[in-house]
Amino acid sequence: MYKNIIFNEDVRSKIVKWVNIVADAVCATLWPRGTNVIFQENTYSTVTKDWVTVAQNVLLKDKFENMGVMLAREAAENTNRNAWDGTTSTVAILRAIVNDGNKYITAWMNPVLIKRGMDEALKMVIDKLNTVTKEINTREERLNIATISANNDKELGELIVSVIDNVGKDWVITVATTNWLKTDVEYVNGSKLDGWFESPYFINDAKKLTANMINPTIVFTSDRITMQSQLIPLIQKLLEANKREIILFAESVEDQALAFLIQNHIQGKFTCVPVKFPSFGWYQTDIMNDMATLVGATVLWEEQWRKITEWTVEDAWTSESVIIGRNYSIISGAQWDVTSRIDEVKALLETEKDTFSIEKLKERMWKLTGKIASIKVGWASETEQSEIKYRIEDAINATKSAIDSGIVEGAGTALLRCSDIVSPEWLMKEQEAGFNIVKMAITAPFKKIIQNAGENADAIMGKVLDWDKWFNSLSMQYDNLYEAGIIDPQKVVVNEVTNAVATAGILLTSTVAIASIDEEK
Numbered sequence: 001m002y003k004n005i006i007f008n009e010d011v012r013s014k015i016v017k018w019v020n021i022v023a024d025a026v027c028a029t030l031w032p033r034g035t036n037v038i039f040q041e042n043t044y045s046t047v048t049k050d051w052v053t054v055a056q057n058v059l060l061k062d063k064f065e066n067m068g069v070m071l072a073r074e075a076a077e078n079t080n081r082n083a084w085d086g087t088t089s090t091v092a093i094l095r096a097i098v099n100d101g102n103k104y105i106t107a108w109m110n111p112v113l114i115k116r117g118m119d120e121a122l123k124m125v126i127d128k129l130n131t132v133t134k135e136i137n138t139r140e141e142r143l144n145i146a147t148i149s150a151n152n153d154k155e156l157g158e159l160i161v162s163v164i165d166n167v168g169k170d171w172v173i174t175v176a177t178t179n180w181l182k183t184d185v186e187y188v189n190g191s192k193l194d195g196w197f198e199s200p201y202f203i204n205d206a207k208k209l210t211a212n213m214i215n216p217t218i219v220f221t222s223d224r225i226t227m228q229s230q231l232i233p234l235i236q237k238l239l240e241a242n243k244r245e246i247i248l249f250a251e252s253v254e255d256q257a258l259a260f261l262i263q264n265h266i267q268g269k270f271t272c273v274p275v276k277f278p279s280f281g282w283y284q285t286d287i288m289n290d291m292a293t294l295v296g297a298t299v300l301w302e303e304q305w306r307k308i309t310e311w312t313v314e315d316a317w318t319s320e321s322v323i324i325g326r327n328y329s330i331i332s333g334a335q336w337d338v339t340s341r342i343d344e345v346k347a348l349l350e351t352e353k354d355t356f357s358i359e360k361l362k363e364r365m366w367k368l369t370g371k372i373a374s375i376k377v378g379w380a381s382e383t384e385q386s387e388i389k390y391r392i393e394d395a396i397n398a399t400k401s402a403i404d405s406g407i408v409e410g411a412g413t414a415l416l417r418c419s420d421i422v423s424p425e426w427l428m429k430e431q432e433a434g435f436n437i438v439k440m441a442i443t444a445p446f447k448k449i450i451q452n453a454g455e456n457a458d459a460i461m462g463k464v465l466d467w468d469k470w471f472n473s474l475s476m477q478y479d480n481l482y483e484a485g486i487i488d489p490q491k492v493v494v495n496e497v498t499n500a501v502a503t504a505g506i507l508l509t510s511t512v513a514i515a516s517i518d519e520e521k
Contacts, residue, residue, distance in 0.1 A: 018068035084397025093500035096441035117434025144485030194278035405491035412446030
């Protein structure tokens, strides 16, 4: 296959062009007076304010311009993956850095030295954010975070916080759609563990990068499965019993066996998602037995002379749903009685002296006694239902980030106040330029929020900085943001600027782009 190659300014002009176009579309959604994005999904339209969802539906014909979209998408997805929110602000900062950085490079400054100055500014911004972070302690603070992230929908914010209060500190919440008109919450038995899928081919939820299964047959084995012949007896028995949706928890599934499962999944014959079971040794044995008891299955242990080839239909059972992610698994709606396992763990806790073993026993107790909240989203139209589902997921994730890392001033104000950082005297000319690029770029989310409200961003920014005021773009008044509940999780803000700087640095220091040429048919 032939390749097309471009250099220097041609690289940046094409990629920067589409970083800006994508940023314009995305930043229109930013904060309370932002607007929606409509995109075509299959044969119907979907409405959302979720940038990651928008980005996953953007694919351009020009491969070099598409690289700009992919870079912006990567920055946003990294923020979403690490902090579960803040994707739109990430793109706003990225766009500002790319535009200013491109100007300096066009003026013959060295991009590598510019990148070093950007990294130095990033360190100082993060240090300053750490000094102003407040811990989140009250229900009202959790409610404010949930409400803001749900696009200032107080009803959804109250629903989310009520669910968190009910399921406790180590909560697991899933979001699904329902045919009912009303959004409701269902509490079910279940657990979350650290197992993950062996291959991304089984992902069926592109937004969350998960494999979601409804009422699957669940199989547990301690075997390391590498050969197709190890699986064929199991698969034949399941297909004869008309069970085509399968979750296989195992030590590992590799090589020929994994290729066999992927091929049959792609061909639509059956779906058997292989899940690598977490940990090792005695703890892995105990957790696997706990989870098997939870769903009513039997673990096949090679040490007990029962291999996976000797599996019978009676050894498996099911649960209402299983979600497999890249580093976790959630089993919901398990119906079996685990009282005996709980009593066993309690007895061990009373006699155990080793600190490490006590922590592992507490983890087992939580996994056996945990409750999972399932929010069922209902509404009059499918389009509106989908949009509400996205908002609930964003609000849940933002609230989790706030509980984990604390809070800072919201609406871009925390980063705006970091723009007073002073560059070290030892920086070279190009490094100082990179430092100033980041210093100015972190004001981009605040400016865009004000612009979306129809106000003069520079005038209001001057008052906020010079008069030490806060501006509430929802009420259009100067408020104390903490008292008004306009707050952001610190983890989200740190990830916004970190991922924007990292991705912009890759772009600005790239001088060659290569793409394949489509063959004419």
